[in-house]
Amino acid sequence: LSDDRQKERSIKVQYTIEKSDGAEKIMLAGELSISSAEELKGVLLNALSASDQITLNLEQVTEVDLSSLQLLCSAHRTSIRMQKNLTRTGSCPGSLMTIAERAGYLRQRGCTGNCFWADIYELCK
């Protein structure tokens, strides 16, 4: 893993990225809110243009708001259109489950075959 590049920033979105041949692992932490949404959008866009295989780890996320939910949904949808693979790994934090439930984002079937929210629905059942 010689070309591993680690990047750690702690301005608004706390995230760490691990890259290795076309795959990218993004670990998000802390609060995902409307004030950090623009930055998160940049991170996701970069990842989608650079890698085919992106995994999102949200284990350390403490709070999520509706704008970030929209953003995650949009990123997932974009990945499908670009024929790339964006998936969620690690355990699903309670904050994400709660907001997804409260905002009515949980569903059995989504707009795509493998909806980002469908597996959280399974977790919440």
Next chain:
Amino acid sequence: MDNHREAFQEEARELLAELESSLLELEESPDDQELIGRVFRAMHTIKGSGAMFGFDEIAAFTHEVETVFDLVRNGRIKVTKDLTDLTLSARDHIRVMLDSSGEIGSDEKEKREALISSFKKLIPSRDIGVNINHQSNPLSGKDSSPVIDEEQVTCRIRFRPPADLFEKGINPVYMLDDLRQLGNCRIVAQISEIPCLEDINTESCYTFWDIILTTNKGIDAVKDVFIFTEDDSEILIDIIDDENSLDNKSSYKKLGDILVERGDLSQEDLQKVLNAQKRVGEMLIEAGVSRPDQIESALIEQQHIKEIRQTKQLSDTVSSIRVPSERLDKLVDLVGELVTAQSLLSQTAADENNPRFLVIAEEVERLITELRDNTMSIRMMPIGTTFSKFKRLVRDLSKELGKEIELTTDGAETELDKTVIEKLNDPLVHLIRNSIDHGIERPDIRKASGKATQGQIHLSAVHSGGNVLIKITDDGMGLDTETIRKKASEKGIIQRDSELSEKELFSLVFAPGFSTAATVTNLSGRGVGLDVVKKAIDALRGTIDICSTKNIGTTITLKMPLTLAIIEGLLVKIGGDSFIAPLSVVEECVELTREDVARAYGRHLAHVRGQIVPYIRLRENFMINGDTPAIEQIVIINIDGHRVGLVVDNVIGEHQTVIKSLGNVYKNIKGISGATILGDGKVALILDIQKLVQTAELKEHALRT
């Protein structure tokens, strides 16, 4: 209004009983949010409806307790033993206020002030003055749950907020939370308009919602949720289902089902065709006219309505009504009369020997038997209500005596006649007190004898034929046969050298004036105790049995009849008079000839298959004149394991006996416990077997000494 007050009192008593059991459970699991909620709701309802029906003192007092429990509910105060103790006393105080309808003595008032100040001390200082949202006026009764809700409606809401919603500082998630508060709610976010990552404006709201809400708070309450955004949002509220439509909208059978019913189509063929068919949703998606999320939202609406209707139907069918117990008693009386009339009818039909008449009589008999069983089952109540009271008893008493005792119960759902349950309460209290006081040892003694420090008392109830067996088992020190023997001979209950079996020795503890406890405590040990229990159980036509092993424990078994109103009896005749013996104690009937009597040399003993059975001549006992027939009958009964005969002229047969109590004038007649009316309108007396045997024994005893 008085009616309402009574209804409230009754409801409040039920709530208090529930409160007690919740509190006791809470003591064991203090972090259980559901239990805390239950306690809070019970207090809240008592307060609210108390205020509504003019029980202002109750409302004001309950308010104080509720305030504390609201803080508990919000995690500001921890549940401690002190809190449950205090709340239990508060419960008792509410009960006192409830029973006295507002007028209470000054000592109770002092107690109340003390309770209120203890509750106030529990409130952390930073919370003083913080009112819970709906408590500002505890006496208004406005927030009480019995306030009539509006009709239940189900509505479909499409909520499309403006794109700049976030910029205005409004979080739609809170609005959705508010909707959930209104009732059963399903929320589906429509996310199809969320654009691609390149085009997304992170500060815009792209999501809109489809909401299905079933509420009884009224449409206005729903509209109020959207009050801040109604000008620039798209809000559509349609009522899609209300209570009135539940009945008339139920759709008729499906086409396939009708064809199958008519025999035009087999179930298998139908299933085959149906399986090949695609669901409408799938077809619509394939045709590209609907998006999957639209279909999902519609399916959720369909499912929601289905569930609401099902729960509505369920609550309709299981709903119960409250009936005053006097009306039930009246019903039982009438059914009793009907049973009597029916036996006359059957008798007459048999005499007439008219086949058509017989068929009718049999049909009536069948119906009345069913009616009787049904009526009896209405009066049945689970014994669990009594059991839960004992939890409190054990808790308080063991604390007082410094013992550690756990009460476990089993078979709380076992049903018994309401009257039996009511009358069983005192005897059971007595027996459990005995177990706590005499049975279970102090923790240090238990430890020394290798037992767990915590003693166990187990209460169980189980059906056994026409009886219910109630067992009280403790793992205490057990009965000591030597102590009993010593005590009994000291008190002159038995002769010093008389040989008694273990069972007979145990049964001595039920003798009047017997107590083995060396010291008299305020609980038991005064010698008035178990004989009172025995009397009460006898009066209920039950039996009591003790089984005990030293240092292992004691089991007391009560065998109680299911009902007191109607028993199976054996109808017998002496001269022109009829008597009934409870069939449950009858073992067999044998003949008694004049030769048999002569052979016994005047002693009242009969040989029954090699065994000697003493008998009582009822004719002599009741002083009935006239000649005895040449062949008399002995009805052999089994009482506490002994066989005793009752000599009568004739045995008529089984009889459904509706028990009527004798009036006050006849109450003290020994040997008769009640009466019943026979088919021909005559009265038959019901024999009190216990008393008869006892009196005969005493007489015998007096003769010998």
